[in-house]
Amino acid sequence: MALLIRNGRIITATDDHIADVYCAGETITRIERGLDPKALPGDPKQLEVIDAAGKYVFPGFIDPHVHIYLPFMGTWAIDDYESASKAALAGGTTTLIEMICPGPKDQPWEAYQEWLSKARGIASVDFSYHMSVVRYEPEIRGQFLRIVKDGVGSFKVFLAYKGALNLNDADLFALMEQARKWGVIVTAHCENADAVAAMQEILVSSGRTGPEWHGPSRPPVVEADGVHHLCAFAELTGAHVYTVHTSCDIAVKEALAARLRGVNVWIESVIPHFVLDESYAERANFEGAQYVMSPPLRQKGNQDVLWNGVKTRTISTIATDHAPFTLEQKNMGRSAFTRIPNGIPSIQERVDLVHTYGVTRGRLGLQTMVNACSTQAAMLFGMYPKKGTIQVGSDADLVVYDPEWQGTFQKADSHSKADYNAYEGWTKQGRASVVTVRGQVQVRDGKFVGTRGTGQFVAREPTHG
Ligand code: URP
Numbered sequence: 001m002a003l004l005i006r007n008g009r010i011i012t013a014t015d016d017h018i019a020d021v022y023c024a025g026e027t028i029t030r031i032e033r034g035l036d037p038k039a040l041p042g043d044p045k046q047l048e049v050i051d052a053a054g055k056y057v058f059p060g061f062i063d064p065h066v067h068i069y070l071p072f073m074g075t076w077a078i079d080d081y082e083s084a085s086k087a088a089l090a091g092g093t094t095t096l097i098e099m100i101c102p103g104p105k106d107q108p109w110e111a112y113q114e115w116l117s118k119a120r121g122i123a124s125v126d127f128s129y130h131m132s133v134v135r136y137e138p139e140i141r142g143q144f145l146r147i148v149k150d151g152v153g154s155f156k157v158f159l160a161y162k163g164a165l166n167l168n169d170a171d172l173f174a175l176m177e178q179a180r181k182w183g184v185i186v187t188a189h190c191e192n193a194d195a196v197a198a199m200q201e202i203l204v205s206s207g208r209t210g211p212e213w214h215g216p217s218r219p220p221v222v223e224a225d226g227v228h229h230l231c232a233f234a235e236l237t238g239a240h241v242y243t244v245h246t247s248c249d250i251a252v253k254e255a256l257a258a259r260l261r262g263v264n265v266w267i268e269s270v271i272p273h274f275v276l277d278e279s280y281a282e283r284a285n286f287e288g289a290q291y292v293m294s295p296p297l298r299q300k301g302n303q304d305v306l307w308n309g310v311k312t313r314t315i316s317t318i319a320t321d322h323a324p325f326t327l328e329q330k331n332m333g334r335s336a337f338t339r340i341p342n343g344i345p346s347i348q349e350r351v352d353l354v355h356t357y358g359v360t361r362g363r364l365g366l367q368t369m370v371n372a373c374s375t376q377a378a379m380l381f382g383m384y385p386k387k388g389t390i391q392v393g394s395d396a397d398l399v400v401y402d403p404e405w406q407g408t409f410q411k412a413d414s415h416s417k418a419d420y421n422a423y424e425g426w427t428k429q430g431r432a433s434v435v436t437v438r439g440q441v442q443v444r445d446g447k448f449v450g451t452r453g454t455g456q457f458v459a460r461e462p463t464h465g
């Protein structure tokens with residue numbers, strides 16, 4: 001099947017122009033004005049023509065921070081690749097990078113195979129992984145080279161979650177030295193694990209157990225300390241690093257200060273931190289549990305720093321940190337906020353939230369939206385220009401986006417198995433009308449019409465040598 005998208009306004013991170021996009025099979029093969037369908041090669045019955053007049057044509061969006069299969073805090077995230085793919089695609093995301101998060105006793109190669117088995121033959125979105133390193137004894141180090149050679153060109157470390165995912169400093173240093181030699185970027189959850197554990201103990205033992213105490217247990221300085229620590233190790237080892245879900249002014253400033261010292265550090269922020277503030281986690285009757293994530297939702301003033309960081313392209317990416325748990329799972333933390341599974345499902349909502357609350361509010365331009373929600377992830381994680389742009393030779397991952405569509409965010413429309421929508425009832429301006437993955441239409445008029453199992457593993461080479 002071939003695809004011709006006509007008269008759309010093509011928006012990339014650098015360009016904005018009206019043209020037709022022709023895709024033969026899985027690839028973009030022509031971008032020109034006035035392409036005549038009758039003059040195109042092949043059987044006209046095998047050509048789908050999409051009228052994109054008045055609409056944007058974006059490169060498929062990339063979410064570089066997602067959890068789908070996630071054993072975590074005594075339970076498992078509720079989505080699988082079927083539900084998460086539908087949610088991602090309905091929201092215009094055509095490629096995602098999931099975090100492989102093994103337990104401290106698991107073998108890395110086995111964990112990688114386990115995570116692959118959850119996606120292969122089920123995903124309809126293209127997918128890749130960051131390999132979490134939660135242990136790094138000398139005898140298991142060879143497994144990481146094998147995983148990198150198999151196409152996982154990035155690592156993840158947790159400076160948080162003491163006793164669970166947290167990597168100790170000696171191993172962190174050794175890993176970063178190795179990562180620099182291999183050219184593998186190290187992505188990191190930056191919060192000081194010991195400080196969080198101590199603060200949690202103080203709060204819970206004095207009866208402050210509700211979800212509203214989650215934020216005070218890990219204030220901005222805990223995150224800024226984590227960013228500083230990661231950047232100090234990056235400075236010492238020469239490793240390239242990427243701070244995930246960077247949530248607040250002082251953490252961003254730590255990363256920028258390191259960058260000015262010459263540290264190769266890139267910043268990710270995630271959509272909940274741009275649009276939700278700490279008051280959501282303070283909602284009464286345990287409703288705040290729906291908004292418990294780490295780092296926590298912050299004071300509203302931090303949101304301007306994040307939007308402006310993206311606008312000035314000092315914050316590279318807007319991801320989601322999609323980590324979906326049901327209300328029943330959130331209830332595990334009724335007795336203490338430390339037991340509330342952390343995460344706010346957002347994979348379907350990210351792009352529309354950025355468009356509605358970023359672009360239409362004048363905080364971001366369209367090209368910057370594409371840069372942060374697609375192109376930078378492709379560039380940083382070794383997928384560009386196959387993914388992340390609209391060029392001849394790129395994968396035909398395309399989003400025909402209707403900027404005039406108006407509606408609301410609601411659970412009734414979401415594909416995630418989480419049984420609430422953190423943005424319920426909010427205004428939504430714009431939505432994906434057609435979404436293609438390598439030339440196959442997966443979404444029409446906001447509805448998933450794709451096929452289970454058509455998503456492919458995207459092998460990525462290290463690009464930070
Ligand atoms: O709250 C969060 N972020 N949940 C998922 C695990 C993580 O820290 O990424």
Ligand code: ZN
Binds near residue numbers: 189245294295
């Ligand atoms: Zn995290």
Ligand code: ZN
Binds near residue numbers: 066321323
């Ligand atoms: Zn995460």
